[in-house]
Amino acid sequence: MCGICGVVYTDPQRQADRRLVSAMCDAITHRGPDAEGLFVDGPVGLGSRRLSIIDLVSGDQPIFNEDRSIAIVFNGEIYNYPSLRRELEAAGHRFYTNSDTETIVHGYEQWGVEIVDRLNGMFALALWDSTRCRLFIARDRTGIKPLYYTRTADGLVFGSEIKAILAHPGIQRRIDLTALDAYLSFEYVPTPLSIFEGIYKLPPGHYLLFEDNDLRIEPYWDMRLELSEQVSPSREAELLAEFPAILHKAVEMEMIADVPVGVLLSGGIDSSLVAAMMTRAAPGLVQSFTIAMDDPSFDESDYADLVARHVGTQHHVKPITAADLLNLVPTVTAFMDEPLADSSIIPTTILSRFAREHVKLVLGGDGGDEMFAGYSTLQAHRLMACYDRLVPRFLQQGFARPLIDRLPTSFNNISLDFKIKRFVGGSGLPAMIRHQQWLGSFTTGEKHRILVPDLRKTEADTYSLVEQQMSRCRADQLLNRILYQDMKLYMEGDILVKTDRASMSASLEVRVPFLNQTLLDFAAELPHSRKLRGLTTKHLLRKTAADLLPQRIVKRGKKGFNIPVAKWIAGPLLGLTRDMLHPDRLRREGFFVPETVQALLDDHLAHRYDARKLLWTLLTFEMWYEAWGA
Numbered sequence: 001m002c003g004i005c006g007v008v009y010t011d012p013q014r015q016a017d018r019r020l021v022s023a024m025c026d027a028i029t030h031r032g033p034d035a036e037g038l039f040v041d042g043p044v045g046l047g048s049r050r051l052s053i054i055d056l057v058s059g060d061q062p063i064f065n066e067d068r069s070i071a072i073v074f075n076g077e078i079y080n081y082p083s084l085r086r087e088l089e090a091a092g093h094r095f096y097t098n099s100d101t102e103t104i105v106h107g108y109e110q111w112g113v114e115i116v117d118r119l120n121g122m123f124a125l126a127l128w129d130s131t132r133c134r135l136f137i138a139r140d141r142t143g144i145k146p147l148y149y150t151r152t153a154d155g156l157v158f159g160s161e162i163k164a165i166l167a168h169p170g171i172q173r174r175i176d177l178t179a180l181d182a183y184l185s186f187e188y189v190p191t192p193l194s195i196f197e198g199i200y201k202l203p204p205g206h207y208l209l210f211e212d213n214d215l216r217i218e219p220y221w222d223m224r225l226e227l228s229e230q231v232s233p234s235r236e237a238e239l240l241a242e243f244p245a246i247l248h249k250a251v252e253m254e255m256i257a258d259v260p261v262g263v264l265l266s267g268g269i270d271s272s273l274v275a276a277m278m279t280r281a282a283p284g285l286v287q288s289f290t291i292a293m294d295d296p297s298f299d300e301s302d303y304a305d306l307v308a309r310h311v312g313t314q315h316h317v318k319p320i321t322a323a324d325l326l327n328l329v330p331t332v333t334a335f336m337d338e339p340l341a342d343s344s345i346i347p348t349t350i351l352s353r354f355a356r357e358h359v360k361l362v363l364g365g366d367g368g369d370e371m372f373a374g375y376s377t378l379q380a381h382r383l384m385a386c387y388d389r390l391v392p393r394f395l396q397q398g399f400a401r402p403l404i405d406r407l408p409t410s411f412n413n414i415s416l417d418f419k420i421k422r423f424v425g426g427s428g429l430p431a432m433i434r435h436q437q438w439l440g441s442f443t444t445g446e447k448h449r450i451l452v453p454d455l456r457k458t459e460a461d462t463y464s465l466v467e468q469q470m471s472r473c474r475a476d477q478l479l480n481r482i483l484y485q486d487m488k489l490y491m492e493g494d495i496l497v498k499t500d501r502a503s504m505s506a507s508l509e510v511r512v513p514f515l516n517q518t519l520l521d522f523a524a525e526l527p528h529s530r531k532l533r534g535l536t537t538k539h540l541l542r543k544t545a546a547d548l549l550p551q552r553i554v555k556r557g558k559k560g561f562n563i564p565v566a567k568w569i570a571g572p573l574l575g576l577t578r579d580m581l582h583p584d585r586l587r588r589e590g591f592f593v594p595e596t597v598q599a600l601l602d603d604h605l606a607h608r609y610d611a612r613k614l615l616w617t618l619l620t621f622e623m624w625y626e627a628w629g630a
Contacts, residue, residue, distance in 0.1 A: 002031060002048050002074060002160075003025070003029075003031030003032050003159075003161065003164070003504070004048050004073040004074065004124060004125070004147075005028065005048075005073075005158065005159035005160065005164040006021065006073065006157070007044070007045045007155060007156070007157050008044045008155050009043040009154050010213040011154065013043075015040075015042060016040045016042070016043060016044055018038060018040045018045065020167075020168065020169075021038055021045035021046070022036070024047055024164045024165075024167045024168065025038070025048070025049050027161070027163040028049055028159065028160055028161050029049055030506075030507055031507070032048065032507070033049070034050050035050040035060050036049055037049075037060055037061040037073065039071050039073070039128075043133070043155070046062055046128060047073065047164075048073040051360065051509060063099065063105055064105065065109055069129070070108060070128065070130070071105075072104055072108075072126065072127040072128075073125070075123065075125070075160050076121055076122045076123030076124060076145045077100060077123070077254075077256075077511065078100040078101075078104065078120065079120050079121050079253040080118075080120040080253070081103045081121075085102075093106040108127055108129070113136060116220050116221075120253075121140060122512070122515070123145055124160060124202075125137065132211060133212075134209060136207065137149065137158060137209075137210075138202075138208070138220075139202045139207075140204065140205075141204060141205045141221045141517065142204050142520070143203075143491075143496055144500070146160055146161065146497065147160060147201070148164075148165055148194060148202070149208065150198050152171075156215065157170075161337055162338060163337045165199055166196075166337070166628075171198075171199070174198070175195060175196065175629060176197040178457075178461070179193040179194060179196075179197075180455070181461065183339055183621065184447050184451075184617060185436070185443075185444075185462050186436070186439075186489070186493065188341070190489055190493045191203050191204070191492060191493060193465075195338045205219055205220060206219050207220055223520065224474065225474075225480040225483060225528075226474040227525045231526075231527055236526075236530070239522065239525060240540065244547075247277060247544065248277045248281070250514075250518050250519050251274055253518075254363060255282065257361050259360045259361055260285075261278070261361050261363065262286065262288060262355055262359040263275045263278055263286060263289070263363045264288075264351060264355065264365075264510065265304045266290065266300050267300045267302070267306065267307055267553065268300070268303070268553075269365075269368070269374075269538060269541055269545055269549070269553060269556065270368030270369070270374070270514065271364060271365035272549050273365070273368075273545055273549070274363050274364070274365050274513055275313055276307075276549060279312050279313060283312065286313045286314065287313060287315075287358055287359060288307075288308050288313035289316050289318075290305075290308075290317055291354065292319045293322075294319070295322065297564075298562055303553060304317075305317070306550055306552065307553055310549060316354070316355075316358060318354040320347075320350055322564070322568075325346050328346050328350065329573065329623075330576065330623060332346060335504075338497075339620050339621045339624040340497060341617040341620045342495075343562065343563050343565050344562060344563065348502040349505060349506070351502075352503040355506075356506040356508040360507070360508065361508075362503075362508065363512070363513060364512055365512075365514065366491075366495055366496065366499055366512045367495075367512050367513075367514030368514045369486075370483060372514075372537075373531035373537055373538060374538045374558055376558060377435060378483075378532050379532070381435065382532075431481075432463070432466055432485060433463050433466070435482055436466055436485075441613045441617040442614060444458070450593060450600075450618075451592060451593070452591065452592065466489065469488040472488075479531075480528055483531070537557075537558065542554050565616050566610055569604060569612065569615050574605075577601065577615065580619055580622040580623060581597050581598075581615075581619065581622060583595075583597075585622070592618065597618060601615060
């Protein structure tokens with residue numbers, strides 16, 4: 001696990017500046033505190049910060065081929081590197097390290113850019129081919145590891161995080177107004193945009209070639225959920241029988257390391273299944289980590305303790321108070337170089353720091369919801385079909401919605417009134433837009449009121465990013481298309497970003513077996529009726545867990561890693577909120593209408609409207625902008 005960065009100039013006679021590359025590395029030291037690696041060769045400079053997990057002795061980067069004509073810096077892990085190494089050695093390649101990174105160098109020699117098709121892992125890589133003056137950059141299939149780039153007047157700059165790119169003195173910090181608009185809707189900035197104009201994310205499952213002053217981006221993989229719509233009954237039966245072994249294989253493969261391995265254990269079905277498979281592979285050796293919150297409605301530690309005792313992990317629990325969480329709120333933007341309005345990044349950061357006190361490497365349950373239909377929004381789509389069919393539009397508008405709007409506002413965790421109001425707000429919308437509004441923050445109408453007139457965009461502008469992603473989906477069935485949407489937008493733009501930044505801020509590597517290639521291939525072929533069965537989410541996971549976990553865990557609904565944002569804004573965070581959303585500050589910045597923001601806060605404080613998502617989205621942006629926007 002590492003952080004990578006670099007520059008390449010279009011003029012082959014220009015010499016890259018070693019001090020510049022070192023400064024870019026310094027900006028991402030948290031991603032790899034164990035070692036720094038620099039490589040400068042004419043117009044290219046590559047940098048790496050290393051967190052050593054495999055080949056602790058000889059795995060420092062950059063890594064080269066035999067004649068040093070190819071150099072690579074690499075962030076991630078390749079789980080099938082032992083078999084790739086054997087194949088490459090049989091073809092005559094000579095290895096000088098035991099690292100997974102070196103297999104990519106020799107694989108590129110053997111197969112060219114098609115090497116990415118053979119990699120099972122999480123990765124962002126940058127490879128310099130000096131014989132062709134070619135920079136080859138690639139990102140893993142689902143976007144577990146980040147990679148940003150920007151084109152400059154004289155070349156290309158890239159890095160694992162934007163802060164590495166901003167360390168380059170030629171890069172200006174200009175807010176991308178399209179990205180800001182998208183952030184307000186999505187609660188994150190969706191790929192390929194970044195919050196800064198001219199800086200982009202390389203999409204998952206894509207590679208980039210920079211050669212002869214030409215930049216080309218090509219896809220090499222996509223999730224083919226249409227395969228699940230063509231499965232025969234006999235093949236479906238085979239898939240169901242194969243799943244426990246496939247899950248175990250994926251978990252065991254991702255436990256490969258030269259350091260102890262732990263698991264982030266929430267007590268939900270995803271992380272609990274991962275823990276169960278880990279203890280089967282390494283009985284008595286797996287450490288598990290959870291936090292215990294002092295607010296009972298947000299605490300999951302009893303579930304995690306139940307699983308730990310059942311499967312036999314060495315369990316560690318960190319009690320935390322509201323004060324512990326609150327103290328982190330103003331500083332979370334110190335390592336978030338894009339705004340992210342997912343409040344669960346705060347407990348995830350605390351958990352990552354706690355786990356890092358004991359281990360360098362953990363496995364987690366991310367990806368289980370997207371691969372196996374775990375979100376309540378999927379149930380809501382099925383209920384919406386009934387609601388729209390049984391309740392005429394005039395009754396929805398004239399009776400149901402006014403009645404629901406009168407429900408008392410509660411600030412409890414995902415309260416009933418909050419869920420009902422979000423649900424009816426999606427009535428009458430196209431499924432893909434409705435889904436995004438359920439997950440996100442501001443609707444188009446709300447953005448029109450909150451943004452200054454010059455920044456207002458249409459609904460078509462906002463959701464064109466959804467349409468761009470969905471244009472690549474070849475599945476016909478609605479649930480498959482929603483699963484694809486979740487994977488390409490919410491999972492990549494929010495869930496994986498949250499986990500990567502929180503864990504990397506603590507120099508902790510988190511691996512996600514549910515996104516291992518073996519499980520991606522399996523999930524693509526599995527009919528969605530085995531994922532969402534009626535209104536039962538994660539049907540196959542629950543069936544598998546019945547033989548491995550307590551029934552209390554098997555039957556448990558999804559809770560999420562939430563914090564009491566609604567209560568905090570009206571209580572201990574009110575001072576910070578008033579300061580960050582002060583009318584003078586908002587007028588000076590020129591993004592938001594101060595009077596509209598103040599009215600929103602007043603309604604929340606008076607319990608007239610639960611504006612937790614809207615206010616947190618604004619508050620997070622303002623804290624981020626204070627740290628990074630100027």
